[in-house]
Amino acid sequence: MLKLIVKLAMFIPLLAVMMYVSYRVDPSGLFWGAGFERQASEYMLAGEYISGYERLDGRALNEAYAKNVESRPQILINGSSRSMLIDSSFAEGKTLYNAGNVGADVYDFFTSYYIFSREGKEPEIFVMGIDPWIFNDGSENIDKRSDKELYFQFIGEELGFENQQYEKDNPYEKYLALIDPSYFQGSVAYYFKDKSAEVSPQPVPKDEIYNQSEIIKCPDGSIIYDVYFRTRDQQVADWDALTAANMPLMRLVDFEQLSADYTRQFEKFIEYLQNKGISIIFYLPPYHPYIIEAALADYDTYHSLFDVELYLKDMADKYDIPIYGSYNPYAVNLTNTDFMDGLHLRQDSIRKILPVIGEESNNLEENNI
Numbered sequence: 001m002l003k004l005i006v007k008l009a010m011f012i013p014l015l016a017v018m019m020y021v022s023y024r025v026d027p028s029g030l031f032w033g034a035g036f037e038r039q040a041s042e043y044m045l046a047g048e049y050i051s052g053y054e055r056l057d058g059r060a061l062n063e064a065y066a067k068n069v070e071s072r073p074q075i076l077i078n079g080s081s082r083s084m085l086i087d088s089s090f091a092e093g094k095t096l097y098n099a100g101n102v103g104a105d106v107y108d109f110f111t112s113y114y115i116f117s118r119e120g121k122e123p124e125i126f127v128m129g130i131d132p133w134i135f136n137d138g139s140e141n142i143d144k145r146s147d148k149e150l151y152f153q154f155i156g157e158e159l160g161f162e163n164q165q166y167e168k169d170n171p172y173e174k175y176l177a178l179i180d181p182s183y184f185q186g187s188v189a190y191y192f193k194d195k196s197a198e199v200s201p202q203p204v205p206k207d208e209i210y211n212q213s214e215i216i217k218c219p220d221g222s223i224i225y226d227v228y229f230r231t232r233d234q235q236v237a238d239w240d241a242l243t244a245a246n247m248p249l250m251r252l253v254d255f256e257q258l259s260a261d262y263t264r265q266f267e268k269f270i271e272y273l274q275n276k277g278i279s280i281i282f283y284l285p286p287y288h289p290y291i292i293e294a295a296l297a298d299y300d301t302y303h304s305l306f307d308v309e310l311y312l313k314d315m316a317d318k319y320d321i322p323i324y325g326s327y328n329p330y331a332v333n334l335t336n337t338d339f340m341d342g343l344h345l346r347q348d349s350i351r352k353i354l355p356v357i358g359e360e361s362n363n364l365e366e367n368n369i
Helices: 002-025 035-045 058-068 106-117 148-158 173-179 181-192 206-211 227-231 234-245 260-275 289-297 299-319 347-353 361-366
Strands: 049-051 075-078 096-098 125-129 202-204 279-284 323-325
Touching (some): 058 106, 260 279, 279 299
Parallel strands (some): 075 125
Antiparallel strands (some): 049 202
16 A cells, blocks of 8 residues: 555656646647647737738637636627728727637627637627628638538527537546646657747737738737738729629629528527627628629529628627628728738728727727618
Protein backbone atom coordinates (compact mmCIF):
# COMPACT_ATOMS: atom_id res chain seq x y z
CA MET A 1 0.00 0.00 0.00
CA LEU A 2 2.83 2.39 0.89
CA LYS A 3 4.49 1.68 -2.45
CA LEU A 4 1.26 2.52 -4.24
CA ILE A 5 0.96 5.82 -2.39
CA VAL A 6 4.58 6.68 -3.24
CA LYS A 7 3.99 5.87 -6.90
CA LEU A 8 0.85 7.99 -6.94
CA ALA A 9 2.69 10.85 -5.23
CA MET A 10 5.31 10.73 -7.98
CA PHE A 11 2.78 10.31 -10.79
CA ILE A 12 0.29 13.05 -9.87
CA PRO A 13 2.75 15.97 -10.37
CA LEU A 14 3.78 14.52 -13.76
CA LEU A 15 0.12 14.17 -14.73
CA ALA A 16 -0.53 17.75 -13.64
CA VAL A 17 2.38 19.02 -15.77
CA MET A 18 1.17 17.00 -18.76
CA MET A 19 -2.37 18.36 -18.40
CA TYR A 20 -1.15 21.95 -17.99
CA VAL A 21 1.08 21.80 -21.09
CA SER A 22 -1.62 20.16 -23.20
CA TYR A 23 -4.19 22.73 -22.06
CA ARG A 24 -2.03 25.82 -22.59
CA VAL A 25 -0.39 24.81 -25.89
CA ASP A 26 -3.55 23.14 -27.25
CA PRO A 27 -2.25 22.36 -30.78
CA SER A 28 -5.67 21.27 -32.08
CA GLY A 29 -7.54 24.27 -30.68
CA LEU A 30 -9.82 22.24 -28.42
CA PHE A 31 -9.79 24.78 -25.59
CA TRP A 32 -8.51 28.08 -26.99
CA GLY A 33 -9.17 27.90 -30.72
CA ALA A 34 -6.97 27.02 -33.69
CA GLY A 35 -3.33 28.19 -33.73
CA PHE A 36 -3.06 31.25 -35.97
CA GLU A 37 -6.71 32.13 -35.38
CA ARG A 38 -6.08 32.05 -31.63
CA GLN A 39 -3.02 34.25 -32.11
CA ALA A 40 -5.07 36.67 -34.21
CA SER A 41 -7.82 36.76 -31.58
CA GLU A 42 -5.24 37.53 -28.89
CA TYR A 43 -4.00 40.49 -30.94
CA MET A 44 -7.59 41.68 -31.41
CA LEU A 45 -8.35 41.34 -27.70
CA ALA A 46 -5.28 43.47 -27.04
CA GLY A 47 -6.75 46.17 -29.31
CA GLU A 48 -4.52 45.45 -32.30
CA TYR A 49 -5.39 45.66 -35.99
CA ILE A 50 -4.03 42.69 -37.91
CA SER A 51 -2.92 41.81 -41.41
CA GLY A 52 -3.12 38.34 -42.91
CA TYR A 53 -6.88 38.00 -42.40
CA GLU A 54 -7.45 36.54 -45.86
CA ARG A 55 -5.05 33.71 -45.04
CA LEU A 56 -6.95 32.82 -41.87
CA ASP A 57 -10.14 30.85 -41.29
CA GLY A 58 -12.51 33.67 -40.39
CA ARG A 59 -14.98 31.31 -38.78
CA ALA A 60 -12.31 29.75 -36.58
CA LEU A 61 -11.10 33.25 -35.71
CA ASN A 62 -14.56 34.27 -34.50
CA GLU A 63 -14.78 31.07 -32.49
CA ALA A 64 -11.39 31.68 -30.88
CA TYR A 65 -12.42 35.25 -30.06
CA ALA A 66 -15.67 34.03 -28.46
CA LYS A 67 -13.75 31.53 -26.34
CA ASN A 68 -11.16 34.03 -25.14
CA VAL A 69 -12.99 37.34 -24.72
CA GLU A 70 -13.70 37.94 -21.03
CA SER A 71 -17.12 39.55 -21.31
CA ARG A 72 -19.87 39.45 -23.88
CA PRO A 73 -20.13 42.01 -26.66
CA GLN A 74 -23.24 44.03 -25.94
CA ILE A 75 -23.93 44.31 -29.67
CA LEU A 76 -23.28 41.35 -31.97
CA ILE A 77 -23.39 41.60 -35.78
CA ASN A 78 -23.72 38.71 -38.21
CA GLY A 79 -23.92 38.44 -41.99
CA SER A 80 -21.58 38.24 -44.97
CA SER A 81 -18.83 40.60 -46.09
CA ARG A 82 -21.68 42.94 -47.09
CA SER A 83 -22.20 43.62 -43.37
CA MET A 84 -18.60 43.44 -42.16
CA LEU A 85 -17.93 47.19 -42.36
CA ILE A 86 -20.27 47.79 -39.43
CA ASP A 87 -17.83 48.65 -36.66
CA SER A 88 -17.77 50.14 -33.18
CA SER A 89 -18.48 53.61 -34.54
CA PHE A 90 -22.06 52.38 -35.03
CA ALA A 91 -22.36 51.71 -31.29
CA GLU A 92 -22.88 54.31 -28.61
CA GLY A 93 -21.86 53.48 -25.09
CA LYS A 94 -21.80 49.75 -25.83
CA THR A 95 -19.24 47.17 -26.87
CA LEU A 96 -19.63 45.68 -30.35
CA TYR A 97 -18.28 42.65 -32.18
CA ASN A 98 -18.83 41.92 -35.85
CA ALA A 99 -19.02 38.13 -36.27
CA GLY A 100 -19.69 38.30 -40.00
CA ASN A 101 -17.94 35.97 -42.42
CA VAL A 102 -16.84 36.28 -46.03
CA GLY A 103 -19.29 34.24 -48.10
CA ALA A 104 -21.58 33.66 -45.12
CA ASP A 105 -24.41 31.21 -45.74
CA VAL A 106 -27.46 30.09 -43.77
CA TYR A 107 -25.32 27.90 -41.48
CA ASP A 108 -23.16 30.91 -40.59
CA PHE A 109 -26.29 32.97 -39.97
CA PHE A 110 -27.13 30.81 -36.95
CA THR A 111 -23.69 29.70 -35.79
CA SER A 112 -22.21 33.23 -35.61
CA TYR A 113 -24.59 33.76 -32.70
CA TYR A 114 -24.19 30.29 -31.22
CA ILE A 115 -20.41 30.44 -30.82
CA PHE A 116 -20.94 33.30 -28.35
CA SER A 117 -24.07 32.05 -26.61
CA ARG A 118 -22.61 28.63 -25.81
CA GLU A 119 -19.76 30.43 -24.03
CA GLY A 120 -22.31 32.31 -21.92
CA LYS A 121 -21.66 35.55 -23.82
CA GLU A 122 -25.02 36.41 -25.34
CA PRO A 123 -25.40 40.00 -26.57
CA GLU A 124 -27.99 42.55 -25.53
CA ILE A 125 -28.62 43.48 -29.17
CA PHE A 126 -28.25 41.22 -32.18
CA VAL A 127 -27.99 42.97 -35.55
CA MET A 128 -28.87 40.49 -38.28
CA GLY A 129 -27.14 41.27 -41.56
CA ILE A 130 -29.57 39.38 -43.78
CA ASP A 131 -28.58 38.37 -47.30
CA PRO A 132 -31.45 37.03 -49.43
CA TRP A 133 -29.68 33.77 -50.25
CA ILE A 134 -29.97 32.47 -46.68
CA PHE A 135 -33.53 31.47 -47.63
CA ASN A 136 -32.41 29.61 -50.77
CA ASP A 137 -32.04 25.90 -49.99
CA GLY A 138 -30.01 24.98 -53.07
CA SER A 139 -26.84 23.08 -52.15
CA GLU A 140 -24.72 25.46 -54.24
CA ASN A 141 -25.57 28.20 -51.74
CA ILE A 142 -23.70 26.51 -48.90
CA ASP A 143 -20.15 27.72 -48.37
CA LYS A 144 -17.68 24.88 -47.88
CA ARG A 145 -16.08 26.83 -45.02
CA SER A 146 -19.23 27.00 -42.86
CA ASP A 147 -19.77 24.62 -39.95
CA LYS A 148 -22.64 22.30 -40.87
CA GLU A 149 -22.33 20.22 -37.71
CA LEU A 150 -22.50 23.27 -35.44
CA TYR A 151 -25.56 24.50 -37.33
CA PHE A 152 -27.38 21.20 -36.80
CA GLN A 153 -26.34 21.24 -33.16
CA PHE A 154 -27.86 24.69 -32.69
CA ILE A 155 -31.16 24.09 -34.45
CA GLY A 156 -31.46 20.73 -32.68
CA GLU A 157 -30.43 21.56 -29.13
CA GLU A 158 -31.47 25.21 -28.94
CA LEU A 159 -34.33 25.63 -31.42
CA GLY A 160 -35.82 22.18 -30.99
CA PHE A 161 -35.81 21.00 -34.61
CA GLU A 162 -35.53 17.26 -35.03
CA ASN A 163 -32.92 16.14 -37.55
CA GLN A 164 -31.00 13.02 -38.41
CA GLN A 165 -27.72 14.75 -39.16
CA TYR A 166 -26.61 15.61 -35.65
CA GLU A 167 -25.77 13.43 -32.70
CA LYS A 168 -25.29 15.26 -29.42
CA ASP A 169 -21.67 15.37 -28.30
CA ASN A 170 -20.46 14.69 -24.81
CA PRO A 171 -19.36 18.18 -23.66
CA TYR A 172 -16.67 16.66 -21.45
CA GLU A 173 -15.14 14.40 -24.08
CA LYS A 174 -12.56 16.95 -25.20
CA TYR A 175 -11.02 16.98 -21.71
CA LEU A 176 -9.86 13.41 -22.22
CA ALA A 177 -7.15 14.93 -24.43
CA LEU A 178 -5.55 16.36 -21.29
CA ILE A 179 -4.62 12.87 -20.10
CA ASP A 180 -3.77 11.55 -23.56
CA PRO A 181 0.03 11.05 -23.87
CA SER A 182 -0.12 11.54 -27.65
CA TYR A 183 -1.80 14.92 -27.25
CA PHE A 184 0.85 15.91 -24.73
CA GLN A 185 3.59 14.82 -27.15
CA GLY A 186 1.93 16.80 -29.92
CA SER A 187 1.73 19.84 -27.64
CA VAL A 188 5.45 19.67 -26.83
CA ALA A 189 6.36 19.19 -30.50
CA TYR A 190 4.18 22.14 -31.54
CA TYR A 191 5.62 24.38 -28.83
CA PHE A 192 9.21 23.80 -30.03
CA LYS A 193 8.35 23.72 -33.73
CA ASP A 194 10.13 26.26 -35.93
CA LYS A 195 7.30 28.53 -37.05
CA SER A 196 9.46 31.19 -38.68
CA ALA A 197 8.50 30.11 -42.21
CA GLU A 198 4.77 30.15 -41.50
CA VAL A 199 2.74 33.18 -42.50
CA SER A 200 1.11 34.39 -39.32
CA PRO A 201 -1.13 37.37 -38.57
CA GLN A 202 0.78 40.51 -37.73
CA PRO A 203 -0.23 43.69 -35.90
CA VAL A 204 -0.50 46.83 -38.03
CA PRO A 205 0.15 50.26 -36.50
CA LYS A 206 -3.11 52.18 -36.18
CA ASP A 207 -1.82 55.10 -38.24
CA GLU A 208 -1.16 52.74 -41.17
CA ILE A 209 -4.38 50.70 -41.27
CA TYR A 210 -5.90 52.66 -44.16
CA ASN A 211 -2.81 52.37 -46.37
CA GLN A 212 -2.51 48.59 -46.62
CA SER A 213 -2.61 46.45 -49.75
CA GLU A 214 -4.70 43.76 -48.04
CA ILE A 215 -7.79 43.49 -45.85
CA ILE A 216 -7.22 44.52 -42.24
CA LYS A 217 -9.10 42.82 -39.41
CA CYS A 218 -10.10 45.25 -36.67
CA PRO A 219 -10.25 44.58 -32.91
CA ASP A 220 -14.06 44.66 -33.05
CA GLY A 221 -14.24 42.01 -35.79
CA SER A 222 -15.04 44.43 -38.60
CA ILE A 223 -12.76 44.79 -41.62
CA ILE A 224 -11.08 47.56 -43.59
CA TYR A 225 -10.73 46.82 -47.28
CA ASP A 226 -7.41 47.35 -49.01
CA VAL A 227 -6.58 50.86 -50.14
CA TYR A 228 -6.97 50.09 -53.86
CA PHE A 229 -10.45 48.61 -53.51
CA ARG A 230 -11.63 51.54 -51.38
CA THR A 231 -10.16 54.33 -53.48
CA ARG A 232 -10.23 53.09 -57.07
CA ASP A 233 -12.02 55.18 -59.66
CA GLN A 234 -15.81 54.92 -59.52
CA GLN A 235 -15.88 53.92 -63.18
CA VAL A 236 -13.86 50.82 -62.33
CA ALA A 237 -16.22 49.98 -59.44
CA ASP A 238 -19.21 50.45 -61.74
CA TRP A 239 -17.61 48.27 -64.38
CA ASP A 240 -17.24 45.50 -61.81
CA ALA A 241 -20.92 45.90 -60.93
CA LEU A 242 -21.95 45.86 -64.60
CA THR A 243 -19.91 42.71 -65.20
CA ALA A 244 -21.61 41.01 -62.23
CA ALA A 245 -25.02 42.19 -63.46
CA ASN A 246 -24.46 40.45 -66.79
CA MET A 247 -23.69 37.13 -65.12
CA PRO A 248 -25.93 34.84 -63.01
CA LEU A 249 -26.45 36.74 -59.78
CA MET A 250 -24.61 35.31 -56.79
CA ARG A 251 -26.62 32.55 -55.05
CA LEU A 252 -29.89 33.83 -56.52
CA VAL A 253 -30.26 31.47 -59.49
CA ASP A 254 -32.73 28.57 -59.16
CA PHE A 255 -34.34 30.38 -56.25
CA GLU A 256 -37.99 29.59 -56.96
CA GLN A 257 -39.31 30.25 -53.47
CA LEU A 258 -38.20 30.84 -49.90
CA SER A 259 -37.26 27.60 -48.19
CA ALA A 260 -40.01 26.46 -45.82
CA ASP A 261 -37.40 24.88 -43.53
CA TYR A 262 -35.23 27.99 -43.37
CA THR A 263 -38.16 30.35 -42.78
CA ARG A 264 -39.40 28.15 -39.91
CA GLN A 265 -35.92 28.10 -38.40
CA PHE A 266 -35.58 31.86 -38.89
CA GLU A 267 -38.86 32.59 -37.11
CA LYS A 268 -38.06 30.16 -34.31
CA PHE A 269 -34.68 31.88 -33.93
CA ILE A 270 -36.40 35.25 -33.54
CA GLU A 271 -38.72 33.87 -30.86
CA TYR A 272 -35.79 32.16 -29.12
CA LEU A 273 -33.82 35.42 -28.95
CA GLN A 274 -36.76 37.54 -27.85
CA ASN A 275 -37.62 35.04 -25.10
CA LYS A 276 -34.08 35.61 -23.80
CA GLY A 277 -34.65 39.37 -23.78
CA ILE A 278 -32.26 40.02 -26.68
CA SER A 279 -33.19 42.95 -28.94
CA ILE A 280 -33.05 42.27 -32.68
CA ILE A 281 -32.37 44.60 -35.58
CA PHE A 282 -32.72 43.63 -39.25
CA TYR A 283 -30.18 45.08 -41.68
CA LEU A 284 -30.69 44.48 -45.40
CA PRO A 285 -27.46 45.34 -47.30
CA PRO A 286 -28.36 46.94 -50.65
CA TYR A 287 -27.16 45.90 -54.09
CA HIS A 288 -25.60 48.22 -56.68
CA PRO A 289 -28.20 49.78 -59.01
CA TYR A 290 -26.90 47.71 -61.95
CA ILE A 291 -27.53 44.50 -60.01
CA ILE A 292 -31.07 45.41 -58.97
CA GLU A 293 -31.89 46.61 -62.49
CA ALA A 294 -30.71 43.27 -63.89
CA ALA A 295 -32.85 41.44 -61.33
CA LEU A 296 -35.91 43.53 -62.23
CA ALA A 297 -35.29 42.97 -65.95
CA ASP A 298 -35.30 39.20 -65.36
CA TYR A 299 -37.96 39.15 -62.69
CA ASP A 300 -39.09 35.61 -63.45
CA THR A 301 -35.63 34.36 -62.49
CA TYR A 302 -34.96 36.69 -59.58
CA HIS A 303 -38.40 37.35 -58.08
CA SER A 304 -37.36 35.62 -54.83
CA LEU A 305 -34.87 38.41 -54.15
CA PHE A 306 -37.83 40.77 -53.81
CA ASP A 307 -39.97 38.16 -52.07
CA VAL A 308 -37.36 37.87 -49.31
CA GLU A 309 -37.58 41.59 -48.58
CA LEU A 310 -41.38 41.47 -48.40
CA TYR A 311 -41.15 38.50 -46.07
CA LEU A 312 -38.65 40.29 -43.80
CA LYS A 313 -40.87 43.35 -43.61
CA ASP A 314 -43.74 41.08 -42.56
CA MET A 315 -41.53 39.48 -39.90
CA ALA A 316 -40.40 42.91 -38.69
CA ASP A 317 -44.05 43.92 -38.25
CA LYS A 318 -45.03 40.63 -36.64
CA TYR A 319 -42.21 40.63 -34.09
CA ASP A 320 -41.83 44.41 -33.68
CA ILE A 321 -38.27 44.50 -35.01
CA PRO A 322 -36.61 47.62 -36.46
CA ILE A 323 -35.57 47.06 -40.09
CA TYR A 324 -32.98 49.11 -41.98
CA GLY A 325 -31.76 49.08 -45.53
CA SER A 326 -33.23 47.47 -48.61
CA TYR A 327 -31.90 45.22 -51.34
CA ASN A 328 -33.14 47.90 -53.72
CA PRO A 329 -30.76 50.90 -53.46
CA TYR A 330 -33.37 53.27 -54.88
CA ALA A 331 -35.66 52.52 -51.94
CA VAL A 332 -33.07 53.99 -49.55
CA ASN A 333 -31.87 56.84 -51.81
CA LEU A 334 -28.52 55.34 -52.79
CA THR A 335 -26.72 55.71 -56.12
CA ASN A 336 -23.83 53.97 -57.85
CA THR A 337 -21.33 56.21 -56.04
CA ASP A 338 -22.28 54.59 -52.73
CA PHE A 339 -20.81 51.25 -53.88
CA MET A 340 -17.31 49.79 -54.16
CA ASP A 341 -18.57 47.05 -56.50
CA GLY A 342 -21.84 45.28 -57.20
CA LEU A 343 -22.31 43.95 -53.67
CA HIS A 344 -20.48 46.15 -51.18
CA LEU A 345 -21.48 49.55 -49.84
CA ARG A 346 -18.94 52.09 -48.70
CA GLN A 347 -18.90 52.49 -44.93
CA ASP A 348 -20.07 56.11 -45.09
CA SER A 349 -23.00 54.94 -47.20
CA ILE A 350 -23.98 52.33 -44.62
CA ARG A 351 -24.28 55.25 -42.20
CA LYS A 352 -26.97 56.73 -44.44
CA ILE A 353 -29.26 53.79 -43.72
CA LEU A 354 -28.08 52.29 -40.41
CA PRO A 355 -28.00 54.83 -37.58
CA VAL A 356 -25.87 54.63 -34.48
CA ILE A 357 -27.14 52.06 -32.00
CA GLY A 358 -27.53 54.01 -28.76
CA GLU A 359 -28.16 53.22 -25.14
CA GLU A 360 -31.64 51.93 -25.96
CA SER A 361 -32.22 49.96 -29.15
CA ASN A 362 -35.77 51.29 -29.52
CA ASN A 363 -34.43 54.75 -30.36
CA LEU A 364 -33.83 53.33 -33.85
CA GLU A 365 -37.50 53.08 -34.66
CA GLU A 366 -37.63 56.65 -35.91
CA ASN A 367 -35.41 55.85 -38.88
CA ASN A 368 -36.37 52.36 -39.99
CA ILE A 369 -38.11 51.60 -43.25
